[in-house]
Amino acid sequence: MIDGMATILDDAVRALRAWQHDDAPVQLHPGDVGWFWRSGADATAAAVRTWSRDGRIVAVGLLDEPGLLRLTVAPDARRDEELARRLADDLARPERGVLPAGEVFLETPPGALVQDLLRGDGWHDGDAWTPLVRDLAEPVPDPGLRIEVTGPEQAHVRAAVQRAAFNGSTFTAEHWRDMASAPPYADARCLVGHDQDTPVAAVTVWSAGRGRPGLLEPLGVHRDHRGRGHGRAITLAAAAALRELGSSCAFVCTPSTNTAAVATYRSAGFRQLPERLDLRRAA
Known part of the structure; x- marks a missing residue:
């Protein structure tokens, strides 16, 4: 470049x-x-x-x-x-x-x-789209999963969970290394949640600096391990990580049609904000 x-x-x-x-x-x-x-x-x-x-x-x-x-x-x-x-x-x-x-x-x-x-x-x-936010002034409850912060040696695990969580994802360990080498990642963390020794969920959190809102992007649960509360658990882990990074709050925005995601974030203490609409120009 x-x-x-x-x-x-x-x-x-x-x-x-x-x-x-x-x-x-x-x-x-x-x-x-x-x-x-x-x-x-x-x-x-x-x-x-x-x-x-x-x-x-x-x-x-x-x-x-x-x-x-x-x-x-x-x-x-x-x-x-x-x-x-x-x-x-x-x-x-x-x-x-x-x-x-x-x-x-x-x-x-x-x-x-x-x-x-x-x-x-x-x-x-x-x-x-539905935005949701969680204040981080108070400590976040324990997520109930073993949480591992991804480093270069675990990049393949983070990538595998991403592909298993999102249909059509082509995310690889090489993609993770490109992302992790970028300036914005200096204030970011990738987390993988483990149910005993099995990786079941993952999230990347991004701080914008101390006292500013942090972002969850993306967050997903392995398709073979859904319906067991892992989405709420990895969301809590994300909020805790952003609090540790000094973020004032954690926010996320998801399509309003994804009612399951909205419910998951709300179960992890996120407050639903007014819906917003993007704009479309026809062909």
Whole structure:
């Protein structure tokens, strides 16, 4: 990866860290970029978009899938009309390379002005998402599983649980090493939960720094070991790890259609926040 791309990524992650606050925890997190880094530094650099003004980054986007852009804006610029119009214009023009032509989806922070502009330009509500948050001021109960922090020697175990938890996952130990070598992982941990000696669940947690919200991304239970409370257990372990890292709270966002996941997080002490909708532009 060339130096300029590395600098852009470093600056984007630094901005995302600074934008995380308890009063607005649901937005693009440095951990989202960190998890994408499993695809390698070059792919991550190609997926990140930044907008700057007067030498300061004011918006960051991550093309998480070919037709899905996860976009966030600096908290003090969410209602900035000049920035919102610039974003809307860039999103409408495939030749600018922000989004491809055809059907696309966009996630933005609730209340961002760019949402209003896009709805007035033919975008419609898309999929529903449910954010959940757990305060970490108090100690977290013991999860009831043996928890192991993944290091290079255990990367193959973490990868195997990931593949067994998510249909179609191609996550490998090499992907883990790429992710773990990235700057966002300096404040992250991968945890694997064991029922006796059997790995049954896994999660990666991402801190944005002491006193800021931390993220769970991803979390999954091995398909052969579901229905035994392991989802709640690994969620509690994730919250405890973030508390140890100094996070003020732990948050996660899951499709509203995944009612089982919502129930699992709530059982682990997470509070359900108002549902949010992404935006969809038809082909």
